Amino acid sequence: MCGRFSLKASEVKKIAERFAAKPGQGFSCELKPRYNIAPSQQVLVVKSDGTNRELVQMKWGLIPHWAKAPAIGNRLINARAETLNDKPAYRDPFNLRRCLVPCDTFYEWKALGSGRQPVAFSLADDALFALAALWDAWINPETRERVESVVLITTAPNELVSTVHNRMPVILQPNDEELWLTGAPSAAANLLKPYPGEMKAKEVSQRLNSAAYDGPDLLLPPTSDLPLFGNTSPRP
DNA sequence: CCAGACGTTGTT
DNA sequence: GTCTGG
DNA sequence: CCAGACGTTGTT
DNA sequence: GTCTGG
Numbered sequence: 346m347c348g349r350f351s352l353k354a355s356e357v358k359k360i361a362e363r364f365a366a367k368p369g370q371g372f373s374c375e376l377k378p379r380y381n382i383a384p385s386q387q388v389l390v391v392k393s394d395g396t397n398r399e400l401v402q403m404k405w406g407l408i409p410h411w412a413k414a415p416a417i418g419n420r421l422i423n424a425r426a427e428t429l430n431d432k433p434a435y436r437d438p439f440n441l442r443r444c445l446v447p448c449d450t451f452y453e454w455k456a457l458g459s460g461r462q463p464v465a466f467s468l469a470d471d472a473l474f475a476l477a478a479l480w481d482a483w484i485n486p487e488t489r490e491r492v493e494s495v496v497l498i499t500t501a502p503n504e505l506v507s508t509v510h511n512r513m514p515v516i517l518q519p520n521d522e523e524l525w526l527t528g529a530p531s532a533a534a535n536l537l538k539p540y541p542g543e544m545k546a547k548e549v550s551q552r553l554n555s556a557a558y559d560g561p562d563l564l565l566p567p568t569s570d571l572p573l574f575g576n577t578s579p580r581p
Numbered sequence: 582c583c584a585g586a587c588g589t590t591g592t593t
Numbered sequence: 594g595t596c597t598g599g
Numbered sequence: 600c601c602a603g604a605c606g607t608t609g610t611t
Numbered sequence: 612g613t614c615t616g617g
Contacts, residue, residue: 346589346590346591346600347600348589348590348600348601349600349601383598383599383600383601384598384599384600384601385597385598385599386599407588409587409612410612411587411612411613412587416596416597417587417588419596419597419598419599420587420588420589420596421587421588421589422588422589422600423588423589423590423600424588424589425588425589431614432587432588433586433587433612433613433614433615434587434588435587435588436613437612437613452600453600454591454600454601456591456592461591461600461601463600463601496588499589510590511590511591512589512590553600553601554600554601554602555599555601555602556598556599556600556601556602557599557602582617583616583617584615584616584617585614585615585616585617586613586614586615586616587612587613587614587615589600590600592594593594594605595604595605596603596604596605597602597603597604597605598601598602598603598604599600599601599602599603
């Protein structure tokens with residue numbers, strides 16, 4: 346699964362260049378570095394019309410175009426690669442609206458005897474990478490407001506991630522990003538595999554657990570945590 | 582036919 | 594237990 | 600993902 | 612919207 350990630354890169358120009366995308370309306374030059382991006386929040390997305398790529402923001406948690414209420418998006422934060430075509434919520438987005446989500450670290454929680462320990466995963470060279478994702482647009486029937494939203498695709502873990510969890514997000518290799526965006530669905534489906542490249546992992550602070558918290562000290566080892574944080578110490 | 586779901590994960 | 598909100 | 604809340608009434 | 616279950 347992938348329920349949190351980070352995007353520490355803050356220069357829109359650099360992110361846009363990396364993904365050959367034109368920033369959409371409403372972007373400033375500098376973004377706040379994000380260490381703890383959680384479901385329901387706005388995330389950066391690269392989408393393509395077949396020719397041009399655009400960098401936009403969308404809400405994490407897919408709201409299908411047919412949804413009566415947006416609350417369904419709270420649950421559609423990950424889509425299993427194995428069953429994309431069987432799920433009404435994902436079939437159209439997979440065929441028509443694939444996208445990239447720029448990311449530099451994703452987090453998985455390791456089950457412990459008591460509690461869960463968050464672990465940060467990044468590429469060996471700390472490079473920015475693309476998560477495979479789908480998007481949809483929903484019109485709020487009351488306000489007529491258009492809401493674009495996104496879901497991240499998960500697959501089996503590679504060797505490193507399997508030490509922590511039984512799922513991981515699909516990371517696309519740079520050479521596959523264009524195929525994911527504009528290729529035939531059957532070809533795009535072939536890209537939904539565990540990431541084969543070099544990655545690294547490290548345990549991080551349980552301050553990550555609170556979606557309201559977003560600072561660089563999240564990346565410190567868990568031993569730096571104050572007893573107040575986390576749920577590993579039983580109450581007397 | 583209509584009604585109801587539409588999703589993933591880990592489990593105190 | 595199950596849902597919503599971040 | 601985790602944290603935190605967890606209700607009722609009558610109405611189209 | 613589209614599929615499954617009754």
